[in-house]
Amino acid sequence: MLNSYTYSLFSRRMFNIMRRFTPDVEEYSIDEAFADITGMRRVLRSSYVGIAEQMKRAIERELGIGVSVGVSLTKVLAKVGSKHQKPSGLTVIAGRSITHYLEHLPAGKVWGIGPATTSYLAKLGVKTALEFARMPEAAVRKRFTKPSIEIWRELRGDSVYPVISREKSVYASISKMKTFAPPTSDREYLFAHLLRNLESACIKARRYGLAPRKILSLLRTQEFRDRGSEATLIRPSALPLELSGLLRELFEMLYREKELYRATGVVLLELTQDTNVQYSLFESPMKAEKIRELYEAVDSLSGRYGKHTLHLGASHPLEQQGKGKRGTPTVREETRLYGETQRRHLGLPILHVK
Incomplete structure (x- = not known):
């Protein structure tokens, strides 16, 4: 079983x-990536399918893991393909094969289509990805917003989302946003989501040895109005236990009891290397070091049993009331190999090839 640091090195390889x-x-x-192999046939002296096969074999041979690969014209179709023969298959969706792969695929299983859009599509009598892709352009542009229109185009083989080819080793900021359905005004449930966003963002920051100087808290209303509040930390920290009190203060500034909310978000800003920590005169260095040691243990356990195995008590309502998931789980979340449990997964990365 890989801990989070080893897993990060594994994925970088x-x-x-x-x-x-x-x-x-x-x-x-x-554990997921997109690769644009357009124009590489002559250089590598192979077909696009051959390139994908070589890439898959190289990863499996050198890392000793299985990977699921989807090859197609667009990112969305490549994601569809990668799910088709999981956990270690290769599926090619050529233009002439799009209909075959979309005709029985529920619309809600398409990357980027969440519960709210799925429900809206159902009201229009659209149940499958193919039915959505076959909707007339005028109707799609009239009834849907830009993100759904882009997914519609991608399902039809029209590449809209480019492959952004930069290595993620340095981050100007780290953001985590969670949309849930139905919208709610439940104070503690909303704060639980917000705190879980903070925990997720801090996990990513610690993975890269970073810590923020500022944090931004966001609440999105049912009418898609965003309210945000920002605070500067007394010192950089990526440890949620140290930040949860400040996050609660920001939340209380934003929350309106009679308002319905559909999403929460946290942004870590002004990231800096988390080294040579200097404590303020008003802090207890011993307490701060104990919290740091605590999160070293938390990260180790998360590497063995899954992210958020240990979490702050104020985020526990998500475990009791559900997370109101919008969109489909990741391929890795949906795939359970022999001997795995909901919390315990082997570190098997998944990649998609466009």
Whole structure:
């Protein structure tokens, strides 16, 4: 079982292997990536399918893991393909094959389509991805917002989302946003979501040895109005236990009891290297060091049993009331290999090839 630091190094090796075949590799998450292999056939003397097969074999041979690969015209279709033969298959969705792969795929299983859009599509009599893709352009542009229109175009084989080929080793900021359905005004449930956003953002910051100087808290209303509040920390920290009190203050400044909210978000700003920590005159260095040691243990356990295995008590309502998930789980979340449990997963990265 890999801890979070080792897992990060493992995934970086995977991304570097992919870059042998194309410089255009987008690190979508720690265990998923997109690669644009357009124009590489002559250089590598192989077909696009052959390049994907070589890339897959290289990763499996050098890292000793299985990866799921989807090859297609667009990012959305490549994601569809990668889910088709999980956990270790290769699926090619050519233009002439799009209909075959979309005709039985529920619309809600498409990358980027969440519960609210799925429900709206159902009201229009649209149940499958193919039915959505076959909607007339005029109707789509009239009834949907830009993100849904872009997904509609991608499902039709029209590439809208480019592969952003930069290595994620330095971050100007780290943001985590969670949309849930139905909208709610429940104070503690909303704060639980906000705190879980903070925990997720801090996990990513610690993975890269970073800590923020500022944090920004966001609440999004049912009418898509955003309210935000920002605070400067007395010193950089990526430890939620040290930040939760400040986050509660920001939340109380934003929250309106009679307002319905559909999303919460946290942004870590002015990131700096988390080294040579200097404590303020008003802090207890001993207490601060104990909290740091605590999170070293938390990260170790999370590497073994899954992210958020240990979490702050104020975020626990999510475990009791549900997370109101919007959109489909990741391929890795949906895939449970022999011997795995909901909390315990092997570190098997998944990649998508466009």
